[in-house]
Amino acid sequence: MCTSSVLSPSIFMAFFVAVGCFMAYPEVVTAKQAGITRHYTFNTKLKNITRLCQTKSIVTVNGKFPGPRVVAREGDGLVVKVVNHVPNNISIHWHGIRQLRSGWADGPSYITQCPIQTAIINQSLQTGGGPNVSDAYTFNGLPGPLYNCSAKANFASKFRSLATTMFPANVPQTVDKKFYFTVGLGTNPCPKNQTCQGPNGTKFAASMNNISFALPTTALLQSYFFSQSNGVYTTDFPAFPLHQVNYTGTPPNNTLVSNGTKLVVIPFNTRVEVVLQDTSILGAESHPLHFHGYNFYVVGQGFGNFDPENDPPKFNLVDPVERNTIGVPSGGWVAIRFQADNPGVWLMHCHFDVHLSWGLRMAWIVLDGKLPNQKLPPPPSDLPKC
Numbered sequence: 001m002c003t004s005s006v007l008s009p010s011i012f013m014a015f016f017v018a019v020g021c022f023m024a025y026p027e028v029v030t031a032k033q034a035g036i037t038r039h040y041t042f043n044t045k046l047k048n049i050t051r052l053c054q055t056k057s058i059v060t061v062n063g064k065f066p067g068p069r070v071v072a073r074e075g076d077g078l079v080v081k082v083v084n085h086v087p088n089n090i091s092i093h094w095h096g097i098r099q100l101r102s103g104w105a106d107g108p109s110y111i112t113q114c115p116i117q118t119a120i121i122n123q124s125l126q127t128g129g130g131p132n133v134s135d136a137y138t139f140n141g142l143p144g145p146l147y148n149c150s151a152k153a154n155f156a157s158k159f160r161s162l163a164t165t166m167f168p169a170n171v172p173q174t175v176d177k178k179f180y181f182t183v184g185l186g187t188n189p190c191p192k193n194q195t196c197q198g199p200n201g202t203k204f205a206a207s208m209n210n211i212s213f214a215l216p217t218t219a220l221l222q223s224y225f226f227s228q229s230n231g232v233y234t235t236d237f238p239a240f241p242l243h244q245v246n247y248t249g250t251p252p253n254n255t256l257v258s259n260g261t262k263l264v265v266i267p268f269n270t271r272v273e274v275v276l277q278d279t280s281i282l283g284a285e286s287h288p289l290h291f292h293g294y295n296f297y298v299v300g301q302g303f304g305n306f307d308p309e310n311d312p313p314k315f316n317l318v319d320p321v322e323r324n325t326i327g328v329p330s331g332g333w334v335a336i337r338f339q340a341d342n343p344g345v346w347l348m349h350c351h352f353d354v355h356l357s358w359g360l361r362m363a364w365i366v367l368d369g370k371l372p373n374q375k376l377p378p379p380p381s382d383l384p385k386c
C-alpha cells in the first residue's frame with residue numbers, strides 16, 4: 001500500500017490486493033469458480049508513525065501502516081466501505097485490479113469520482129501549504145536500506161512474459177493509433193503579488209506533451225457519461241508534442257508549459273502504441289507512469305530520443321512484460337502497447353506525488369463498443385458527490 005498527500009486538498013491512497021492462493025494453487029486461474037462477496041470496512045485515520053528517525057502523522061487504514069491485507073480469490077466480489085476520519089478529502093485506488101467496465105470504482109479524485117469527503121466536521125488542520133513531498137517511497141511501509149541510492153543496473157528490465165497457451169501474451173502485433181508523449185518538468189509564471197520558489201522565481205510545473213493537466217471540479221467520468229463536457233474538459237490532447245525539439249538534448253530557454261484539461265478519445269478496441277519520452281527540461285528524471293483501467297505490454301525502451309525509424313524493428317512483440325506502471329528511463333523512452341477493451345475515462349500519470357500534483361497527468365476516453373458488454377454501465381447510486 002502506498003499513501004500520498006498529492007491531490008491537494010484530497011488524499012489519494014493506492015492499495016494492492018493480495019489475491020489469495022494465486023501462487024500456491026495456479027489452477028484457480030483457469031477453474032472459473034463462482035465467487036463469494038467479501039466485505040471490508042476501511043476507517044481512514046491519522047496516526048503517528050516513526051520511520052527514518054522521524055515521527056510523522058500519516059494517513060492509515062484502521063490505524064495500520066502498512067494497511068490491512070485484503071484477501072480475495074479470483075472471481076470474488078469485494079465491497080469496501082470507506083469512512084474518512086481524516087480532515088482532508090480522500091480517494092482510494094486499487095493497483096492490480098483492472099476495473100473492467102467499473103471505472104466508477106477506480107478512485108482518482110475528479111477523474112472517475114469526487115473524493116470521499118471528511119467525516120470530521122471541524123477542518124482546523126488546513127495548513128494552506130504546498131504539496132508535501134515524500135521523504136521516501138516504501139515497501140510494506142519501510143524505506144529500503146539504500147535510500148537515495150539510484151541503482152543503474154535494472155534487474156526488472158530482464159523480465160519476460162511466459163507467453164504460453166495458458167498464460168498468453170496478447171501483444172497487439174499491429175496498431176491502429178500511435179502516440180508520442182513527452183513527460184517532464186517545466187514552469188508556470190508566478191501569479192502576481194506572490195513569491196514563487198521555482199526556477200528564476202517561477203512555479204514548478206510538470207506536463208505531458210507540454211500540457212500541465214488542470215484538475216476539473218467535477219469528475220470527468222460523470223461529465224463524459226452524461227455528455228456534459230462543456231466547461232469541464234476538451235478532447236484535443238495532442239497525439240504528438242506540438243513543438244518538436246531535441247527532448248533529451250540542451251533544454252530550450254522557454255520552459256513554460258500550457259495548462260488545460262485535455263483528453264484523448266479513442267474508439268473501443270483500438271490497438272494503441274504509446275511512446276513515453278522523458279525530457280531534459282529542468283533536469284532529466286525517471287518517471288513511474290501508471291495507467292488506470294489497463295495493463296499494457298512494454299515492447300521497447302532506450303536512452304536518448306526515440307527513433308521512429310530504427311527503434312520499432314527492435315520491439316519485443318513476442319514475450320514482453322505486462323504492467324500497469326512503467327518507469328520512463330531518465331533521459332530515455334519506453335514504448336507500450338495495449339488494446340482499448342475497457343470503456344470509460346482512464347487516468348495516466350506519473351506516480352511521483354510532486355510531479356502528479358504539478359500536472360504530470362492526462363486522461364483517455366475509451367468509447368463504448370457496439371455490444372452490450374462493451375458499454376460503460378451507469379454510475380452507482382452511492383457515487384460520492386462533489
Ligand SMILES: [Cu+2]
Binds near residue numbers: 360
Ligand atoms: Cu514524474
